[in-house]
Amino acid sequence: MDNQYNYYNPEQEHAGGTPGGYDNKPERVKKTTPKWVKLLCSALVFGLVASAVFQTGNVVGNKIFGTGSSGKTAKQASTVGSTKLNTTTNSTVNSDIADIAEKVMPSVVSITNMSVQQVQNFFGGVQQQESKSVGSGIIVGQNDDELLIVTNNHVVEGSNTLTVSFIDEESVEANVKGTDAAKDLAVIAVPLDSVKSSTMDAIAVATLGDSTKLKVGEPAIAIGNALGYGQSVTTGIISATNRELDTYDGELIQTDAAINPGNSGGALLNANGEVIGINSIKVATDTVEGMGYAIPISDAGSIIQNLMNKETRTKVAEGEQGYLGIQGVDVNSEIAQMYNMPTGVYISEVIDGSGAKKAGLSKGSIITELDGTSVNSMDTLKEQLQYYKAGEKVTLTIQTPDKGGEYKESSVEVTLGTNTQ
Structure with missing residues (x-):
């Protein structure tokens, strides 16, 4: 049986020229030195040589590199009884996504919808119950009196009160300016006289892109009020364009950027930080992963423009x-x-x-x-x-x-x- 290791066998090592490997001359008796003495001497020799080499290295190092043994030692990162982590003071990592988020987040808002719904009570009757839902919106314009925000129709429908929260966490009430239920679009208006000057300095109007030029596989960034926790950023790619769903009258952009409840009405961005879509729908089943949909901004542009120019109305008693x-x-x-x-x-x-x-x-x-x-x-x-x-x-x-x-x-x-x- 072959073996990958070669072992030493004293019976195979021959000392002389006679058959069997042994000389016929009588063996000379030699004086032997105890092994412990040999080991001690070897250690002393090694120590002397190593010391000489080390000292020579210090001299050469000092002459050439300015280093060596000069009585100073490097400070230890940690000492017994006082453990410290070796950390850096520069922990900021810059990226394109971080830059885009910083630029665009001032133009994205959170929307809270307070409505009253009829629900069946324990005794079989019907009673009214206040309901709260959350969504997102994008600041797309401003007129003489109002700040104009686009969102989804399903974010604002049935509302008794709409509240908009800006990047600086200031909140004001808004009115519905116009809706398009078939396209799931709405424009809401915030009176300028209700917005603080500091908030006006903090917010921005979004830049709209061209969704007709999208290519499958290019980066996509979603910003919105996910789960009502406040603005968050997710990333992915454009998975498909011109998607059709039974629940929507038109074509949609498909993306694998995470779109969660509360993201509706928020912005889908390209790598230039331009709004290419309005997040609207997510397929949520146990068998589906990463299928979110956005309304193409180029398809929605004319509708948004029309809604922005409508007369702002408030609900009548x-x-x-x-x-x-x-x-x-x-x-x-x-x-x-x-x-x-x-x-x-x-x-x-x-x-x-x-x-x-x-x-x-x-x-x-x-x-x-x-x-x-x-x-x-x-x-x-x-x-x-x-x-x-x-x-x-x-x-x-x-x-x-x-x-x-x-x-x-x-x-x-x-x-x-x-x-x-």
């Missing part, structure tokens, strides 16, 4: 709110695709004597917009009507079926009435 006078059914994207219908509110009944009846609205038509704001459900329609008083006029965009089964668009002006029911 419930007893003073205008009444349209219809009963309707939601036409969501799935039903619209199945029956070749536009998304909106299908008018199933028009109430006699109502503003809708007087304006000529009829059963079978579909309401798609109210004063330029898209309508995709009865909840959205009711939400918008909360900003109008009885007696005010609104312009509805109506899709009416013609004889060929196609829908024809028209605008109808309706004077809102009072709900007597």
Whole structure:
């Protein structure tokens, strides 16, 4: 059996020239020195030689390098009874992401939505309960009186009170300026006279990029109010473009940058620190990892511009709110695709004597917009009507079926009435 090690065998080492390896001459008796004496002498010799070499090295070192034994010793990093860590005073690491975050975070805000929802109680009845939700927003502009912030519609819908918190942690109330439920977009406004001058110095208006030029694999940075803990930064790449989901009317950017609850309405950035998307949706299942979606900023630009130029409204007291006078059914994207219908509110009944009846609205038509704001459900329609008083006029965009089964668009002006029911 082969062995990787070679062992010493005294029987294989021959001393002389006779067969068997032994001389025939009588062996001379030699005086031997005890082993301990040999070891002692060797140690003394080694010590003398080493000392001489060391001293010579010191002399040469001092002559040439200015070093050597000069009576000084290096200070120990730690001593017995006083343990210290060897640390550096320069712990700052600069990176492109850190620079981008520092530049863009002043333009991102946190949004708190306080709303009232109806919930079923223990006894089977229905009662109202205050609810709190959080999201993010991006400062995109300013007019003479207001600071304008874009976010998701689902961040602000159903709100009784909206609160915006800036980079310096100052908080002020905001009003909804306009929404587009179909595109999940909204613009809210903060009165400038409610913002401190120090806050104005701390915040910034975001720079919008061009999402049509995105390439799969390029870096992506998400900033937002994750879980309501305050602004945070996550990074990843652009995983895909032109993604379509059943829950959204349009195409989306897919990214693996972490997008968590509270990030909705926040910024998705490119490597130049430009906003390329508005974070909106995350796939959250046990079998999915790293699939978040953002609304492309180039697709949203015209909608945001339109919402920014709308008249800022505040909610009207419930007893003073205008009444349209219809009963309707939601036409969501799935039903619209199945029956070749536009998304909106299908008018199933028009109430006699109502503003809708007087304006000529009829059963079978579909309401798609109210004063330029898209309508995709009865909840959205009711939400918008909360900003109008009885007696005010609104312009509805109506899709009416013609004889060929196609829908024809028209605008109808309706004077809102009072709900007597």
